[in-house]
Amino acid sequence: MSGPRRVLALLDGTLADPDAPLVRAGDLGLMRGDGVFETVLVEHAVAHELDSHLERLARSAGLLGLPEPGAAAWRRCVAAAVAGWGSTAELSLTLVCSRGMAADGSAGTCFAFGLPMSPRRVRLRETGVSALALDRGVPLDVVDRAPWLLLGAKTLSYAVNMAAVRYAEEHGADDAIFTAPGGTVLEGPTSSLVVASGGTLRTTPAALGVLPGTTQRALFEEAEAGGWRVAEEPMSLDDLRAADGVFLTSAGHKVTRVHTLDGRPLPDSSALAARLLGLLERRYRKRATQSRNAVIT
Numbered sequence: 001m002s003g004p005r006r007v008l009a010l011l012d013g014t015l016a017d018p019d020a021p022l023v024r025a026g027d028l029g030l031m032r033g034d035g036v037f038e039t040v041l042v043e044h045a046v047a048h049e050l051d052s053h054l055e056r057l058a059r060s061a062g063l064l065g066l067p068e069p070g071a072a073a074w075r076r077c078v079a080a081a082v083a084g085w086g087s088t089a090e091l092s093l094t095l096v097c098s099r100g101m102a103a104d105g106s107a108g109t110c111f112a113f114g115l116p117m118s119p120r121r122v123r124l125r126e127t128g129v130s131a132l133a134l135d136r137g138v139p140l141d142v143v144d145r146a147p148w149l150l151l152g153a154k155t156l157s158y159a160v161n162m163a164a165v166r167y168a169e170e171h172g173a174d175d176a177i178f179t180a181p182g183g184t185v186l187e188g189p190t191s192s193l194v195v196a197s198g199g200t201l202r203t204t205p206a207a208l209g210v211l212p213g214t215t216q217r218a219l220f221e222e223a224e225a226g227g228w229r230v231a232e233e234p235m236s237l238d239d240l241r242a243a244d245g246v247f248l249t250s251a252g253h254k255v256t257r258v259h260t261l262d263g264r265p266l267p268d269s270s271a272l273a274a275r276l277l278g279l280l281e282r283r284y285r286k287r288a289t290q291s292r293n294a295v296i297t
């Protein structure tokens with residue numbers, strides 16, 4: 001089959017044909033979005049922040065009461081996918097674990113499927129994005145009051161997140177930033193929000209029902225070591241407009257600056273974006289060197 005190269009790995013550490021059928025029609029992941037996933041950046045043959053991703057996958061699965069295979073099986077699966085990819089180019093590797101055909105007592109359907117990083121995502125990292133603030137419609141106190149809404153879990157039910165990105169695009173923007181009723185800013189549909197002002201990096205507290213970002217966490221570790229102050233604090237749209245820089249972070253976004261919010265330009269943060277991206281990429285290069293050395297020794 002033509003088109004971009006893909007890679008499919010199973011939990012037993014074997015590769016499978018990415019074009020062959022794998023999921024049965026009754027799979028509850030497919031039927032109801034009942035399952036969890038993670039998207040991991042593979043670059044220079046290293047699956048970056050894998051510990052954080054596996055921790056978050058286990059946490060999401062716990063919130064859904066979903067049995068999941070555990071870190072050892074995922075590591076085997078990811079290693080197979082990275083070896084099967086066999087390139088230093090960026091791979092977007094999605095680990096999926098659905099509830100499977102639960103009614104027949106069988107285990108969930110779990111696999112890792114990788115695609116080359118989307119050229120659009122890479123381009124937007126360079127140009128920055130315009131973003132629309134979109135009301136998620138969910139009050140801040142709902143997180144504890146309604147745990148069944150699974151806020152902060154990375155579930156397969158991402159139709160709402162994808163609809164928000166499409167809505168933003170249909171209205172002339174590249175991406176979206178969710179807000180809560182009352183105006184507190186939350187996160188992007190597929191990214192964390194990071195705001196820089198006067199030597200401090202801030203992100204939305206996970207307690208407000210956002211997904212704790214693995215990239216944001218890695219960036220904050222590097223930034224703190226480099227002299228930045230870091231904080232988790234609720235922020236408003238006015239805070240974003242007054243900041244030195246507003247960024248979206250994820251395994252795919254890396255550090256992508258927001259240059260325009262709701263049609264109004266923000267202060268130029270390209271130099272700041274380059275500095276923050278530099279911190280993250282230096283960490284990734286270091287990890288790649290360590291992993292090469294570990295193979296050699």
Ligand SMILES: Cc1ncc(COP(=O)(O)O)c(C=O)c1O
Nearest residue numbers: 190191192211213214215250251
């Ligand atoms: C809703 C949401 N928030 C934040 C993130 C950022 O997470 P990470 O940095 O682990 O990619 C994502 C990633 O897809 C996401 O979907």
